[in-house]
Amino acid sequence: MTDTPQRLLIIDDHPLFRRGVMQLIREVPEFEVVGEASSGQEGIELAQQLVPDMILLDLNMKDMGGVEVLKVIKASGSDARVVMLTVSDAEADLVACLRAGADGYLLKEMEPEDLLAKLQEAAAGRMPLSERLTALLAHSLRAETQPRDPDAAGLTEQERRILELIAAGKSNKLIARELDIAEGTVKVHVKHLLRKLNLRSRVEAAVWAIEHRSDRR
Numbered sequence: 489m490t491d492t493p494q495r496l497l498i499i500d501d502h503p504l505f506r507r508g509v510m511q512l513i514r515e516v517p518e519f520e521v522v523g524e525a526s527s528g529q530e531g532i533e534l535a536q537q538l539v540p541d542m543i544l545l546d547l548n549m550k551d552m553g554g555v556e557v558l559k560v561i562k563a564s565g566s567d568a569r570v571v572m573l574t575v576s577d578a579e580a581d582l583v584a585c586l587r588a589g590a591d592g593y594l595l596k597e598m599e600p601e602d603l604l605a606k607l608q609e610a611a612a613g614r615m616p617l618s619e620r621l622t623a624l625l626a627h628s629l630r631a632e633t634q635p636r637d638p639d640a641a642g643l644t645e646q647e648r649r650i651l652e653l654i655a656a657g658k659s660n661k662l663i664a665r666e667l668d669i670a671e672g673t674v675k676v677h678v679k680h681l682l683r684k685l686n687l688r689s690r691v692e693a694a695v696w697a698i699e700h701r702s703d704r705r
Contacts, residue, residue: 497540499531501549528552536561547574562589592616647681655697
């Protein structure tokens with residue numbers, strides 16, 4: 489961060505929350521609140537007028553959703569870093585905001601000192617996320633790269649049979665015995681099917697198989 493305070497705009501339709509954030513930010517010299525908006529449309533207008541360095545944006549507002557506001561601000565060419573500050577810890581909301589160009593995603597339940605630390609991260613050019621959302625994002629990104637079904641994965645008939653036996657909890661030795669093949673051959677097939685499914689372990693493969701077996705019913 490530079491010596492010049494980060495000029496901050498708050499867009500949130502809850503007046504008490506806005507007031508609380510402003511009081512918190514006034515305690516530190518690194519930030520200066522230059523405006524507050526009680527609706528998405530007002531926030532868009534103030535973002536254009538005030539040209540802030542950073543915008544704290546609520547996700548769920550009555551007039552416009554935060555994702556829509558975010559898209560408008562980003563499309564306008566604004567250089568402001570937009571950090572979502574919301575109560576929603578839903579994976580879908582997190583991914584939607586990041587796809588729309590959010591520069592961070594924080595939960596309102598955070599401790600005040602943690603919020604300030606995350607805002608300082610944003611001001612330094614990093615993407616702040618509430619701690620428990622990091623694993624959620626990783627799961628979402630992994631899920632997006634996984635095939636929808638065995639056909640999409642390009643599994644061979646033998647790999648499909650082995651996957652079903654893995655889901656049934658059978659070891660490589662038992663799978664080899666049931667399919668009348670060498671245990672080493674089973675290991676090679678397991679390695680290949682894990683790569684095709686973008687999974688890391690037999691446990692993940694078993695869960696994937698069970699989930700997609702139910703999808704086909």
